[in-house]
Amino acid sequence: MSRIVFLEERCKGCRLCAEACPVRIIRPAGRFNRQGYEVMETEGRCTGCASCAIMCPDTAIRVFRDKAGGKTA
Template sequence: MSRIVFLEERCKGCRLCVEACPAHILRPSGRFNHQGYEIMEMDGQCTGCASCAVMCPDTAIRVFRSVKIRNTAGEGAA
């Protein structure tokens, strides 16, 4: 399963990631970083599209995509 990690001290609470997420799984967390900005959190299953990370002006989001295992059954059989 893909997931995202917020670098909380870099987040400025602009919510551009919330708007960019096609799966609508990002939301304000209700927690604040040391600078006083509300940080975002993931609430659902991430697709790994990385739209949020691309949109983030502060590079505060890291996306970790799950590895897809290919079905090799039947391939290469004579």
């Protein structure tokens, strides 16, 4: 299964990743990083499309794709 890892200390809570996600699994986590920004988290099954990581202006997202689809991380 594909998964997303947020580098929380880089996240500025802009929520562009949530807007870019085609399956709408990214949401605010309700917790804050040291800079005071609300970080994001996932809830649900990631497709590994990487739209969130492409959209993130702070490169705070890493996408790890499953190997079943022939894709690599």
